[in-house]
Amino acid sequence: MSNQPIRHQTYRIFICTALLIGAVLLPPTIHGEEMNTDPSPPLPLLVRTRHNDTPADIAQRFLNDATKEWMIVEYNGREAFPGGESVMVPVAPFRPGGLTPDGYQTVPVLAYTDIGDSTGQVSRSTFNDQMRWLKTEGFVTITPGQLTDFMEFSGQLPRRSVLITFDTASQSLYTTSIPILKELGFTATVFLSTDSVGRKDAMTWDQIRQSHQDGFTIGCRGRSGRSLTRRTKGQAFETYFKSVESEMRLARHAIEAHVGEPCLFLAYPHGDTNSLVSAMAAKLGFASAFIRRAGDNPFFADRYGIHRTPVDSQVNSEQFAKRLTTIIPADLN
Numbered sequence: 001m002s003n004q005p006i007r008h009q010t011y012r013i014f015i016c017t018a019l020l021i022g023a024v025l026l027p028p029t030i031h032g033e034e035m036n037t038d039p040s041p042p043l044p045l046l047v048r049t050r051h052n053d054t055p056a057d058i059a060q061r062f063l064n065d066a067t068k069e070w071m072i073v074e075y076n077g078r079e080a081f082p083g084g085e086s087v088m089v090p091v092a093p094f095r096p097g098g099l100t101p102d103g104y105q106t107v108p109v110l111a112y113t114d115i116g117d118s119t120g121q122v123s124r125s126t127f128n129d130q131m132r133w134l135k136t137e138g139f140v141t142i143t144p145g146q147l148t149d150f151m152e153f154s155g156q157l158p159r160r161s162v163l164i165t166f167d168t169a170s171q172s173l174y175t176t177s178i179p180i181l182k183e184l185g186f187t188a189t190v191f192l193s194t195d196s197v198g199r200k201d202a203m204t205w206d207q208i209r210q211s212h213q214d215g216f217t218i219g220c221r222g223r224s225g226r227s228l229t230r231r232t233k234g235q236a237f238e239t240y241f242k243s244v245e246s247e248m249r250l251a252r253h254a255i256e257a258h259v260g261e262p263c264l265f266l267a268y269p270h271g272d273t274n275s276l277v278s279a280m281a282a283k284l285g286f287a288s289a290f291i292r293r294a295g296d297n298p299f300f301a302d303r304y305g306i307h308r309t310p311v312d313s314q315v316n317s318e319q320f321a322k323r324l325t326t327i328i329p330a331d332l333n
Helices: 004-025 055-063 066-076 124-136 144-151 171-183 205-213 237-259 275-283 317-322
Strands: 045-048 086-089 103-105 109-112 161-166 189-192 217-220 265-267 288-290 309-311 327-329
Touching (some): 045 055, 055 066, 055 086, 066 086, 124 317, 144 217, 161 171, 171 205, 189 205
Parallel strands (some): 109 161, 189 217
Antiparallel strands (some): 103 327
């Protein structure tokens, strides 16, 4: 692509600048009394496997999280552990930011409107095929919280991570899409406009709570779902400002009241934002916010402008695969 050299050059400048700042700030010599007392990152554990241990077994036993099996596999470079052998268990991120000698990681975020037979919607069979392709290709679904941690350099992600999102709270989502995802061991994020909950053909709060308990993230898409960037003709700025604030705040409070946990993630209604809307999202305490536009999501991207790539009925299998880029090549030598 024509913008690749520019993007790679920007990335090299970013890394070099960080190294230069570190070199300037680091003292030329460190005497005993001046030594940094900050604790070093914890070293990996050297453990012995049991008979027929799986990576999930090892991750559960030593990391208290079977879903981190990918860390065992990636760190040791293999998937099978017959038993009785030594295995390294990383207890801290070992590839922060997804940086590698050959480039850096980007996280694709897919945006579905709904699954069904209406015009423009992805059909159930197509959605099923797409999800099974992801499973076959080794993709791991993540949450917005994991993506945010990755972007803040406090967490690491599997190399083939993908975030699946929906801009709906329809009954079709609950009866069609969610069962397919659960069957494959996948998760997703549901961005809902709270005024639509409980209406005809929409999920109820009980169903939303059940989806959350099943591991699905419930995000906010405003109260009414209307665009927050449109200021009506003749509308005073103060009135517009208050309407943007109330759309986000009231929707967030409603989700938190019904789900019982903080609502930290926002999808801008209609996928649009401006400086005021993004600043309001940050002010109200959202950890990250998403636009609806194709693009890369490396660790240094804007957390209040995370790209979501739309997927509709016009996307064929080849085009779908091209939306799943997970590494941006860059020569860092």
